[in-house]
Amino acid sequence: EAGVAQSPRYKIIEKRQSVAFWCNPISGHATLYWYQQILGQGPKLLIQFQNNGVVDDSQLPKDRFSAERLKGVDSTLKIQPAKLEDSAVYLCASGTGANVLTFGAGSRLTVL
Amino acid sequence: AQSVTQPDIHITVSEGASLELRCNYSYGATPYLFWYVQSPGQGLQLLLKYFSGDTLVQGIKGFEAEFKRSQSSFNLRKPSVHWSDAAEYFCAVGGSQGNLIFGKGTKLSVKP
Numbered sequence: 001e002a003g004v005a006q007s008p009r010y011k012i013i014e015k016r017q018s019v020a021f022w023c024n025p026i027s028g029h030a031t032l033y034w035y036q037q038i039l040g041q042g043p044k045l046l047i048q049f050q051n052n053g054v055v056d057d058s059q060l061p062k063d064r065f066s067a068e069r070l071k072g073v074d075s076t077l078k079i080q081p082a083k084l085e086d087s088a089v090y091l092c093a094s095g096t097g098a099n100v101l102t103f104g105a106g107s108r109l110t111v112l
Numbered sequence: 113a114q115s116v117t118q119p120d121i122h123i124t125v126s127e128g129a130s131l132e133l134r135c136n137y138s139y140g141a142t143p144y145l146f147w148y149v150q151s152p153g154q155g156l157q158l159l160l161k162y163f164s165g166d167t168l169v170q171g172i173k174g175f176e177a178e179f180k181r182s183q184s185s186f187n188l189r190k191p192s193v194h195w196s197d198a199a200e201y202f203c204a205v206g207g208s209q210g211n212l213i214f215g216k217g218t219k220l221s222v223k224p
Contacts, residue, residue: 004155031210042116042202042214043156056209091155098163099144099206103155 002026004104006092012110018080021107025073025094031055032069033101034077035091043091049075082111114139114205116215124221125193133188133218135203144206145186147177150217151199159201162186173197198222 005024013019025032030051035043046065048055051072060067064083069075079086089108093101115138125131137143144163148156160171167179177188186203200219204212 033211040216042118042204042216043212044214045207045211048209048211056211093156095210097210099146099210099212100158100161101212102158103148105153105155 004092004094004102006090006104006107008107009105010108010110012112013082014112015084016081018078019082019109020079021077021090021092021109023075023077023092023104025075025092026102029094029096029102030072031095031097032075033093033095034067034075035093037089037091037106039088046077046090079109082109084111087111114143114207114213116203116205116213118201118203118215118218120218121216122219122221124223126223127195128192131188131190131193131197131220133201133203133220135186135188135215136184137186137203137205138184139205142181145177145179146204146206146212147171147175147186147188148202148204148214149173149199150202156202159188193220193222195222195224 032049034046037043046060047057047067049069067077089106091106093103095101117136146161147159162169162179200217202217203215
């Protein structure tokens, strides 16, 4: 089966600019997750969707981050305006339940 | 709240030597436990998981892990390390909403 697709793989922007990341989960996976992985740290959950509804967004910095999952399939994560501390890898994952997640390759963001 | 501690930030072993990576968790009930591996520039790949039953779990690539409730541990082991095992390893516990909570990771280097 096809894996979790993410794009772009790499993005370099200046602070205060905006950026968007796209994720296409495994077909049939109802749950979609966005994680942030800062260099030297483990992944941290930003937001979790069940179909097109939000299950958990308690760690999403809502003043600058937004995410949507229209039609319960693809998802977009946006940052506006970006700060230096947003430099990280943004990982998308999908799953069918019981905490078993399949991860994409990630989108690496560098904010200058 | 659930949490995971990986006490070792970086471990170096010689090729052919045995390996043990430590993981301690904090969780009130019986946890779902996972080990993931991340190679440079790649996403996270599931090595093995524990849900219930036999406390010794076999995974891919010759890895195994043992769940010890009395020690709140889920250590990862491999009897003979290969150079291709050099990567970062993450222990995770399943969250109540179906997500994963990760430790900070242990970077494994392999000496020839």
